[in-house]
Amino acid sequence: MSGKIIQLQEYVCFRGLTEDRLSTVSQLANVVSYPPGQVLFQEGKSGDSVYFITKGKVDIFYSIGEEGPAKVDQVFAEELIGCSALIPPFTYIATTKSQTDIEVLKIDANALRSLMKENCPLGFTIQQNIMQMLMNRITNFRLGLWTTYS
Amino acid sequence: MSGKIIQLQEYVCFRGLTEDRLSTVSQLANVVSYPPGQVLFQEGKSGDSVYFITKGKVDIFYSIGEEGPAKVDQVFAEELIGCSALIPPFTYIATTKSQTDIEVLKIDANALRSLMKENCPLGFTIQQNIMQMLMNRITNFRLGLWTTYS
Numbered sequence: 001m002s003g004k005i006i007q008l009q010e011y012v013c014f015r016g017l018t019e020d021r022l023s024t025v026s027q028l029a030n031v032v033s034y035p036p037g038q039v040l041f042q043e044g045k046s047g048d049s050v051y052f053i054t055k056g057k058v059d060i061f062y063s064i065g066e067e068g069p070a071k072v073d074q075v076f077a078e079e080l081i082g083c084s085a086l087i088p089p090f091t092y093i094a095t096t097k098s099q100t101d102i103e104v105l106k107i108d109a110n111a112l113r114s115l116m117k118e119n120c121p122l123g124f125t126i127q128q129n130i131m132q133m134l135m136n137r138i139t140n141f142r143l144g145l146w147t148t149y150s
Numbered sequence: 151m152s153g154k155i156i157q158l159q160e161y162v163c164f165r166g167l168t169e170d171r172l173s174t175v176s177q178l179a180n181v182v183s184y185p186p187g188q189v190l191f192q193e194g195k196s197g198d199s200v201y202f203i204t205k206g207k208v209d210i211f212y213s214i215g216e217e218g219p220a221k222v223d224q225v226f227a228e229e230l231i232g233c234s235a236l237i238p239p240f241t242y243i244a245t246t247k248s249q250t251d252i253e254v255l256k257i258d259a260n261a262l263r264s265l266m267k268e269n270c271p272l273g274f275t276i277q278q279n280i281m282q283m284l285m286n287r288i289t290n291f292r293l294g295l296w297t298t299y300s
Contacts, residue, residue, distance in 0.1 A: 062292065072292040087282050093289065120270035127277040132237050134284035139243065141291035142212065142222040 047085025056102030061095040085109035178258040197235025206252030211245040235259035
């Protein structure tokens with residue numbers, strides 16, 4: 001158990017949580033590996049999990065117009081994907097697929113939402129961390145650091 | 151007073167707040183107009199206000215390398231700017247300047263931070279709205295909708 005707690009402390013989205021709260025959240029999270037080409041979640045589907053990428057690259061696809069899903073972005077380790085599972089109406093706004101072998105922290109979004117609602121200070125801290133991550137992402141877009149498609 | 155409450159309900163960042171909470175937040179907010187060229191806040195300075203743009207355009211500048219601040223983005227009505235004033239270390243990460251005549255809802259960030267901390271459900275709801283707005287912004291970047299510099 002204590003190994004799992006220490007591990008969670010290293011994730012940006014769980015910064016600032018007390019050991020007790022880290023311990024609680026750790027019950028909802030699992031480290032999972034996937035091969036390339038694995039769909040993690042699909043646009044329009046119910047947001048059941050949030051993923052923090054620890055290794056590898058993930059492609060992001062959006063349905064645009066009448067064409068099928070188009071690749072619009074890629075994200076790397078230290079990025080959180082599936083945040084829309086934590087925001088009403090809790091529905092994914094994109095489809096994601098592993099581009100390489102990946103390792104992710106897969107977090108049960110339904111349970112995390114309940115926990116964040118029941119324990120508001122915990123939810124507040126996690127949301128602050130997510131806001132920080134989203135703002136970093138916007139900064140990267142503004143500075144052109146997202147144009148690294150390989 | 152009730153006029154001010156109704157007005158706040160129209161702002162995306164205050165969706166989902168009860169009338170009591172809207173009333174409380176409305177004490178921290180003022181509608182302010184500025185001419186073109188007005189610096190709203192500067193990169194690296196203490197985050198004292200958050201601004202919700204209601205009319206006009208605002209340019210975003212970042213200091214990049216050894217050059218002076220460079221324009222990296224522009225934002226329009228219905229956008230929130232200065233969100234970094236709500237996230238530790240509460241320091242602006244960009245400089246913003248009105249491109250046109252603008253009207254903004256200027257919110258006292260110090261007081262809002264205190265209020266969000268004291269009244270966690272209120273803070274949680276406002277954070278969710280901000281997360282939604284940040285994610286919309288990321289979607290716009292992904293879809294190339296930000297490349298509308300004039």
